[in-house]
Amino acid sequence: MTSPTLFGNDPAEAPAPGTRFVDVVVNSGQPARTPFTYSVPDGMAVAPGQAVFVPFGPRILQGLVVAEAETTSLQAVRPIASIADPDPVLDGAHIELAKWMSAEYLAPLWDCLACCLPSGYGQKAVTMVSPVDIPPLLPIYPKDQKILRFIAANGRVTLDAIRESVGPVSLTLLDRLQREGHLTVAQGLARSSGRPRFERRVGLTTEPAAAIAHAETLAGRNAKSVEARILLHLAANPDISLTEARELGATPSHLRHLESTGYLHQFEQQLERDPLAHYEFTHRAPPNLSAEQGAALQAILSNPGTTLLHGITGSGKTEVYLELVRHTLAEGKGAIILVPEIALTPQAIRRYGERFADTLTVFHSQLSMGELFDQWHRVERGEARLVVGSRSAVFAPMPNLGLVVLDEEHEWSYKQVDPQPRYHARDVAQQLCTLTGARLVLGSATPDLVTYHRSEVGTIKRVELAQRLAPTADGEVREGSLPAVTVVDMRDELRAGNRKIFSRPLRRAINTAVRQGEQSILFVNRRGSARFVLCRECGYLPLCPACEVSMSLDVQSPVSTMLVCHHCGRSRRLEDRCPKCDSGKYRPFGVGTQRVEQEAREAFPGARIARWDSDVSRQKGSHERMVQALERGEIDILVGTQMLAKGLDLPQMTVVGVVDADVGLSLPDFHAHERTYQLLSQVAGRAGRREKQGYVYIQTYESTAGPIVAAASHEYRPFYEEEIAHRRRAGYPPFNRLVRLVYRNGKKDQALDEAARVANELRVARDTAGRSEPDILGPTAAYIPRIRGEWRYQVLMRGRAPTRLLESIRLGDRWQVDVDPASLL
Ligand code: ADP
Ligand code: ZN
Ligand code: ZN
Secondary structure: OOOOEEOOOOOOEOOOOOOEEEEEEEOOOOOOOOOEEEEEOOOOOOOOOOEEEEEEOOEEEEEEEEEEEOOOOOOOEOEOOEEOOOOOOOOHHHHHHHHHHHHHHOOOHHHHHHHHOOOOOOOOEEEEEEEOOOOOOOOOOHHHHHHHHHHHHHOOEEHHHHHHHHOOOOHHHHHHHHHOOOEEEEEEEOOOOOOOEEEEEEEEOOOHHHHHHHHHHHHHHOOOOHHHHHHHHHHHOOEEEHHHHHHOOOOHHHHHHHHHOOOEEEEEEEEOOOOOOOOOOOOOOOOOOOHHHHHHHHHHHOOOOEEEEEEOOOOOHHHHHHHHHHHHHHOOOEEEEEOOHHHOOHHHHHHHHHHHHHHEEEEOOOOOHHHHHHHHHHHHOOOOOEEEEOHHHHHOOOOOEEEEEEEOOOOHHHEOOOOOOOOEHHHHHHHHHHHHOOEEEEEEOOOOHHHHHHHHHOOOEEEEEOOEEEEOOOOOEEEEOOOEEEEEEHHHHHHOOOOOOOOHHHHHHHHHHHHOOOEEEEEOOOOOHHHEEEEOOOOOOOEOOOOOOEOEEOOOOOOOOEEEOOOOOOEEEOOOOOOOOOOOOEEEEOOOHHHHHHHHHHHOOOOOEEEEOHHHHOOOOHHHHHHHHHHOOOOOEEEEOHHHHOOOOOOOEEEEEEOOOHHHHOOOOOOHHHHHHHHHHHHHOOOOOOOOOOEEEEEEOOOOOHHHHHHHOOOHHHHHHHHHHHHHHHOOOOOOEEEEEEEEEOOHHHHHHHHHHHHHHHHHHHHHOOOOOOEEEEEEEEEEEEEOOEEEEEEEEEEOOHHHHHHHOOOOOOEEEEEOOOOOO
């Protein structure tokens, strides 16, 4: 239960001449994108960035001052109720950042500010309802009666509790019951959940010698004196926690007695909740950078703006980041390193800790609210000058920011999907660096197409690392070799009579690896499963003629014989035979990890096989356990999904088999080729990372598909050229921006009607404005048309500035707006 703080209501007054005004963003739960103006009562010191309480309708709510407002045209402006915190919580740059996010992602301004606040800062308004001492006669309406019975039985309760028990209850209804004298309603704020934690401690007030002397006197009178024991303990330890004192046998009366005789005092101390407490870092001196790394470092340092560090896997990018951090700290500035959540492993943290233990902290989703709260304040006070964290760490309140790095910048986990704001950490970082003058480095072996395009047109600088480094067992490093990649055409396998999941070359390679005590990965591309149709004879995939994405089986059609495009809704009957080569082997496909595991057991008897997929990985600590088992050599063959692609660095891992490289290619999303290329490159990068040569087998029915050929040749450039041409033709990013609007409703007809209404309204608004863009596509059923009983329909907007059209259109709260969506599925 939260205990509310109650406030009275301030009536609106006409402001006196000379009154100061400020703009306040209010935590109202309404999707406001602009602040409200309030007057500042005489004598109240208020500055931008400060948290306040303000009257809002009948309630008092939390707010944040974002600007001084010189004058106001409003007749009656209400005054700020009180100051929540004497010191500002946000600086100017973060206020500007939040405003930018709100405009960029069409998100409520409060939600954007909340991203920058310490975790648990937001205090929700709660409505409290209490019974009255002498109620009038019971009202006649059953709902009224239910409410009154509930509060009579439970006393003072929150409105939420009433709603949970009796169903929907409106504020109007409560208001009427209050006027009729049945109950009283009050507004308040729930206590914020993030706050510092304090611990009671006990300390000596005398010199240790005096304490020891007194302890000896006490012990002389009573050999078992608890007070003597405590004094002796304190003489050796300057102060101890109350818990420890209790463990020594101290009762409150012992402590009071020692306090009154002047030997000790009790005090409160803030406890630092430290997510790195269980780490022990041994300091390691930096290695000498290779010539290529040194040149990259200099190139980045000479660029005050944004640099793309394009370096193949294992080329030493992290080592370059570490040097950049050293430079930044030496200049007296702070640094933020973002890594994908899944890559934020103890091994990764250790690399930063070994170099910068004193000033390092981490931010990620597994931290407790308390840990996040304390670390936020440590950063704000300037005690932690290096933050390593996932997506949301971009909001760390680093004073004097000098550097932001996004490692694996192409990762789509940098995009927040829910809740609002649906931001991309790369774009937020870019804006933050523009506001603060910090340097931004985007690192990847397989850059996002949009990022690479920016480096091509010169918006950002590009620096490359082309050599793979292979650390040897004795701590040296030599030039490493990339794994040898074989593309296996599964049509050849079929023709040769092999109907199994594993091709003959892959099977031979794994058998050899197992025999030599080396390890293999069988990678299963599970996204999408069996919704795609493919010709096993010629590799034909049905494409939408309008969108250039593959069409998939319509799960809504009862007999699953319709193909549908999830971008534009175009559909057609699934042909019996391949439209291209007329073969009968034109069927849905896709296998799961369990089937692959089972077939691997049959194909490789005696090998130790483990499976790693989302079922297994949900167990806490399972990732660490799996990595340990691999490191100890307890696993020969690992079967798993895309999660495997990240971060595994195992000396004995020599063979990687991609079981079904095509699955990702056929996803109905314009990112499909890019994601497939990135995934294949990352997975292939797991093999042969040390002195042993690695071998990768990519099994496919489309051996000539661009992403597959490019991943096999370890070349980004040809892939980029082909894909960017496609994007240009079809009008996808970076040539346009997309906005995805998704509407949810339990009733299918209503969902479709509303989606169609909005699509139409958007078209009309565009045409009346005399514009030719954006394109409005849809409505179509979402790729997953029904989630938790709700039907989902989507409308896509595509144009150079598609959000502009949405400024004037009001969408209800069942609409979800995603600007620059990372996925259209
Ligand atoms: P990336 O981040 O590009 O994948 P890393 O920075 O992890 O590459 O480097 C790959 C391996 O090479 C790591 O084990 C790292 O410790 C080692 N390494 C990188 N640079 C050097 C160097 N200059 N001297 C010695 N070892 C290095
Ligand atoms: Zn289409
Ligand atoms: Zn065919």
